[in-house]
Amino acid sequence: MKYISILFYLILFSSLSLSAQNSTDGYKIKFNIENYQSDTLVIGYYYGDRQLVKDSLVSDKEKGVFFWEGEESLDPGIYMMLVQPSEQFVQFMIPQEDQEFELKTDINDLSNIEYKGSKDNELFVEYLSFIRKQNASLEELKATIETKKEAGEDTTKDSEKLYQLDDEVFTHLEKLVKENPNTVTGLLIKSNFQIDIPEYNVSQDSLQLLRYLYFREHYFDHIEMENPATLRTPFLHQKVDYYINKLTSQHPDSVIIAVDRVLDMLKPSTESFTFYTSHFLNTYANSKIVGMDKVYVHIVDKYYKSGIADWVTEESLIKIVDRSEKIKPVLIGKIAPDVTLYREDGSTMNIHDVQADYTVLLFWAPDCGHCKKSMPDVIKFYDENKSKGVELIAICTKHQSKYASCWEAVKEKDMSRFLNLGDQYHKSRFKLKYNVSQTPKIFILDEKKEIIMKNIGADQLQSVIDEIIEMKKKQEK
DSSP: OOOOOOHHHHOOOOOOOOOOOOOOEOOOOOOOOTTTOSSSEEEEEETTTEEEEEEEEEEEETTEEEEEESSSOOOOOEEEEEETTOOEEEEEEEEESEEEEEEEEEEEEEEEEEEESHHHHHHHHHHHHHHHHHHHHHHHHHHHHHHHHTTOOOOHHHHHHHHHHHHHHHHHHHHHHHTTTTTTHHHHHHHOOOOOOOOOOHHHHHHHHHHHHHHHHHHTTTTTTTOGGGSSHHHHHHHHHHHHTTTOOOOOOHHHHHHHHHHHTTSHHHHHHHHHHHHHHHHSSSSOOOOTTHHHHHHHHIITTOOOOSSSSSHHHHHHHHHHHHHGGSSTBBBBOOEEEEOOTTOOEEEEGGOSSSSEEEOOOOTOHHHHHHHHHHHHHHHHHHHGTTEEEEOOOOOGGGHHHHHHHHHHTTTTTTTEEEEOOOOOHHHHHHHSSOOOEEEHHHHHHHHEEEEEEOGGGHHHHHHHHHHHHHHHH
């Protein structure tokens, strides 16, 4: 049985999809708002995760009457009529064709809307009316069941009626979709049908996993992702966001696969593909989750360096690629760059020369406020973990005339207990190789000098190293 929540459909006002290209027949929409005193009406629309202003209308004749018209058709989607000054809004649909209709309502009751000349909007009003009636029956049944339960009476038949009611709703909606395949309302409803997960004859633990995998694989089955109209709905972004952040394991490799899948489905719609490629790029360029910069690098390599993202200016492309190339050598899983640095006495040491189960690299500066606050945590961490195979290398980022301040701070802050290195003339270019733009910056390397963690705070070092050591023990068993 396909279970559909009636309450869910009642509050639904979301996705649509149409496949035809924009026509040039133009549009003419009349808004008739009784008892509306303002002479201004704002028209907005959905665009991915945003709500943007499309136009501002002024009534200069009959109060409460506004005309929105143009020679070229509007992009289909869900739009909003925002009344002033409260900015309460009424959502209405713009279909691919027949963009000439009237919307009539009352400022005192914006939920009561009448449409003339718009099959899609009229159909949606009828659909909502049906759902409200069914919802009233649902609430009545629920109240009856609750009363009988309190009285200790049998509720079996009433529960069966709930399922019957649910079946009636689904049957009606399925029929509506079938009879109105090219309407916004029909496609909107279909887009929100639940995934019909098959039955599995397996153990309970396996059942949960199989149901999850099937649901994730078929998550977009009822949505025409390739259709440009879906970009102008509040529904598409909710779906994409849930798929990426909830249904996908938050490991960069898993996220990369999910992002590629979404973009592949959106590719036939140039505008949607452009929007979400840029959206993902910005999301993972600014992600605070450790390791997600790998997703950023992947997006740059696959879509920007390759020339697929041909909408980007040459100037912006250079900056995007440059940032990616700086991040790439120090991604988690990469072997840390080996650089030659100097002790206070001028003798040299390579980072890879340090033999330890775990090597912590701390990039710091004497005049860095966060470094000063962090150093007690760093010293405590080293003292408590040096016997566990942990070595710590503090690398001062000061050059030239300020280089001497490194060694003064080492003594002042009691840092001599671990390795302290620097490079007065930046011959090693370590700041570039490790993408050190601010301090403090921390990397944790394993015995092979592979980066296993980075960009964590000094106060997190203990919990992170404990987790790493525990994971290694489990792998060795």
